[in-house]
Amino acid sequence: MSAERERPIRIVRRSVPDSHMQTGAWPTALPKVLTRIHAARGSSSFSEAMPKLDVMPHFSLLKDIDPAVSLLQTAIQEDRHIVVTADFDCDGATACAVAMRGLRLLGAKHLSYAVPDRAIHGYGLTPALVDELRPMRPDLIVTVDHGIACFDGVRAAKNAGWQVLVTDHHLPGDRLPCADAIVNPNQPDDVFPSKALAGVGVMFYVLLALRSRMALPSVELTALLDLVAIGTVADMVRLDPLNRALVQAGLNRIRAGKVHAGIAAIAAVAGRDLSSLTSADIGFSIAPRINAAGRLEDMRVGIECLMADSRAVAEQLAGTLDVINRERRDLQQAMIASGDVLAERAHDEDALVLCLQDADWHAGVIGLVASKLKDKTHRPVVAFAPSGNDDDMLRGSARSIPGFHMRDALAWVDAKNPGMIERFGGHAMAAGLSLPVAHFDEFNRAMQSVGQVWLTPSILEAFIESDGPLTPQEMSAGTAVALRDGGVWGQAYPEPQFDDVFEVLESRWLKEKHLRMKVRKDGCVFSAIQFNAPQRETGERVRLVYQLVLDDWRGGDAVQLMVRHRQPA
Known part of the structure; x- marks a missing residue:
C-alpha cells in the first residue's frame, strides 16, 4: 500500500x-x-511464565488415544506397513520426522512416508494421493497435521482395505472422517485442556502414549523435542503454557548441542548460532527455509533434511533449502507488489475483507502474501492463485485480524451458499480453501456481507x-x-x-x-x-x-x- x-x-x-x-x-x-x-x-x-514439562497434561485426556495407540502397537508388533502422510508445511514436515523417528525408536520397522504434491494431489489425504499409495500396499495410514477434513481421502483409504489413524490439530467441521481413530484436541467431547497444540505436538503426545502402552520407558522421546519446538513455533499456534514448555525444552536441547543434524545444518546456512537460538530465530530463519520446499518444490527435501543423521547429507539438503528459500523471497516480493495494486483497488471499492486473485500468483506463496497484505491494511485478506492441477479451481489462503474468526467466517459463507466453496479448514487467524474460479465474485460478495456484520469500527482500528x-x-x-x-x-x-x-x-x-x-x-x-x-x-x-x-x-x-x-x- x-x-x-x-x-x-x-x-x-x-x-x-x-x-x-x-x-x-x-x-x-x-x-x-x-x-x-x-x-x-x-x-x-x-x-x-516458564512452565516445565513435568506439568504437561497427561496424554490419557486425549479422546481416542487408546484406540490410536492400539492401532500403532498392533502394527508394530505384527510388522505391518505404516505409512505416514504429511502436510506440506513446516509443522507437517516436523510432525512427519517426529512420527518416523519416534515410531522407529518404539520398534516399527516397516515404515514409510508420503507428502502430497499440492499441484497434483491437492491438500492432505485425498483420493488422488490414495491412488498413488496403492503400490506401497500400506496396512495403516497415519496422518500428521491434517486429516480432520479429509473425508473423501479417508474413505478411499478405508475402501482400499487400509486402517487410518488421523492425528491433527485443525478445527473440525460438523462431521468427522470415517477413520479408525482420531486424535485431535479440538474434536468434540475432547477434554484435553490445551487446544493449541500444533500437529507436531499432537504426534509427540501420541508417541508418549504409545511408549507407555508398550512399556518402553527407556526410549528417550525427549530427543525429538528440537523438532517439536521448530514445528510449534513455525505453525504460529498460540503459545499457551503447554506449548511454551515444549518449545523451551526444545530450545534447551538445541542450545546444548543436542540437536538433529538437519536443524543444525539449516541454522548454519541461516547464519544462526545454536547456542543462543531463540523462538524468533526459528520463526524468521529456520522455519521459512523448511517451508520453502513445500511452497515451491517438494517437501520431501525438507523432511529428508530433518531425517538425516549424516552431517554431510544434512548440509547438502540444507543448502538446497536455502536456494529454494531465496527463490521464494523473490517470488513473494513480486507477488506482494501486484497484491498492493489489487488491495488499493479493493480499498477504493470500500471492501472490508480483501478477496484478491491473480492468475500469475503461485499457490505455495499466497499465504505469505495474504499475511503481508493483512499487516499493511489491517483487513482480513483471502488471496487466491490457480490451483495448479485444475484450471477451473483456485487455491485460497486467508489471514485475519483479531476479532474476525476466519474459519467461522468461511463456515458461515459455506452454510449460506452450499456448494460455493469446494473445501475449507483452518483456525481463527488463518485458513485455507479451494474455490471454483467461476464462484470468485460470488464468494467476494458473501465475504463482504460477513464483514459488514462482524467487522466493527473497533476491530478495524489498527x-x-x-x-x-x-x-x-x-x-x-x-x-x-x-x-x-x-x-x-x-x-x-x-x-x-x-x-x-x-x-x-x-x-x-x-x-x-x-x-x-x-x-x-x-x-x-x-x-x-x-x-x-x-x-x-x-x-x-x-x-x-x-x-x-x-x-x-x-x-x-x-x-x-x-x-x-x-x-x-
Whole structure:
C-alpha cells in the first residue's frame, strides 16, 4: 500500500494486573522489567511464565488415544506397513520426522512416508494421493497435521482395505472422517485442556502414549523435542503454557548441542548460532527455509533434511533449502507488489475483507502474501492463485485480524451458499480453501456481507501493543539478554517491545528501504534501525515502538533499537 493509504496506528500499552505481581511468586533475582512483561501476558508466577514439562497434561485426556495407540502397537508388533502422510508445511514436515523417528525408536520397522504434491494431489489425504499409495500396499495410514477434513481421502483409504489413524490439530467441521481413530484436541467431547497444540505436538503426545502402552520407558522421546519446538513455533499456534514448555525444552536441547543434524545444518546456512537460538530465530530463519520446499518444490527435501543423521547429507539438503528459500523471497516480493495494486483497488471499492486473485500468483506463496497484505491494511485478506492441477479451481489462503474468526467466517459463507466453496479448514487467524474460479465474485460478495456484520469500527482500528517505556538504566545489554532468554515469545505471548519519544540526531536510508537512525533519550544515545520502513519524513522528535536487542555489528555491551513502528511525537 502507498504511504498515503497507510492506516493510522494507535499505540496501546499493555496493562499489568496488580494480582499478577505478588511478592513471592517471582524470583527476587528476576529483573523487574521481565516480571512486568510476563504479568502483562497473563502469567501470575514464574512457574506459569516458564512452565516445565513435568506439568504437561497427561496424554490419557486425549479422546481416542487408546484406540490410536492400539492401532500403532498392533502394527508394530505384527510388522505391518505404516505409512505416514504429511502436510506440506513446516509443522507437517516436523510432525512427519517426529512420527518416523519416534515410531522407529518404539520398534516399527516397516515404515514409510508420503507428502502430497499440492499441484497434483491437492491438500492432505485425498483420493488422488490414495491412488498413488496403492503400490506401497500400506496396512495403516497415519496422518500428521491434517486429516480432520479429509473425508473423501479417508474413505478411499478405508475402501482400499487400509486402517487410518488421523492425528491433527485443525478445527473440525460438523462431521468427522470415517477413520479408525482420531486424535485431535479440538474434536468434540475432547477434554484435553490445551487446544493449541500444533500437529507436531499432537504426534509427540501420541508417541508418549504409545511408549507407555508398550512399556518402553527407556526410549528417550525427549530427543525429538528440537523438532517439536521448530514445528510449534513455525505453525504460529498460540503459545499457551503447554506449548511454551515444549518449545523451551526444545530450545534447551538445541542450545546444548543436542540437536538433529538437519536443524543444525539449516541454522548454519541461516547464519544462526545454536547456542543462543531463540523462538524468533526459528520463526524468521529456520522455519521459512523448511517451508520453502513445500511452497515451491517438494517437501520431501525438507523432511529428508530433518531425517538425516549424516552431517554431510544434512548440509547438502540444507543448502538446497536455502536456494529454494531465496527463490521464494523473490517470488513473494513480486507477488506482494501486484497484491498492493489489487488491495488499493479493493480499498477504493470500500471492501472490508480483501478477496484478491491473480492468475500469475503461485499457490505455495499466497499465504505469505495474504499475511503481508493483512499487516499493511489491517483487513482480513483471502488471496487466491490457480490451483495448479485444475484450471477451473483456485487455491485460497486467508489471514485475519483479531476479532474476525476466519474459519467461522468461511463456515458461515459455506452454510449460506452450499456448494460455493469446494473445501475449507483452518483456525481463527488463518485458513485455507479451494474455490471454483467461476464462484470468485460470488464468494467476494458473501465475504463482504460477513464483514459488514462482524467487522466493527473497533476491530478495524489498527493498533500496536507496547510494554511501555524503559528507564535509562534498563536500556542496557543486560536487559537485552534477559529479554532474549527470559521467555518463550511468539503467538499470543508476544516478544517484549517498548515505546517512547526520542530526539532524532541522524537518519539515513539504506538500500532505499531500511531506515537507520541515531536517537537520544535522557542524555543517552542509541542506534536504531527500521527494516522495510514506510517512506515518510522523520522529524526532530519521533515516537518509536521498538525491541531492545544486542547490536551484533558493534559487539560488546552495545544495544540497538529494532524499530517496529514510528510516528511523529
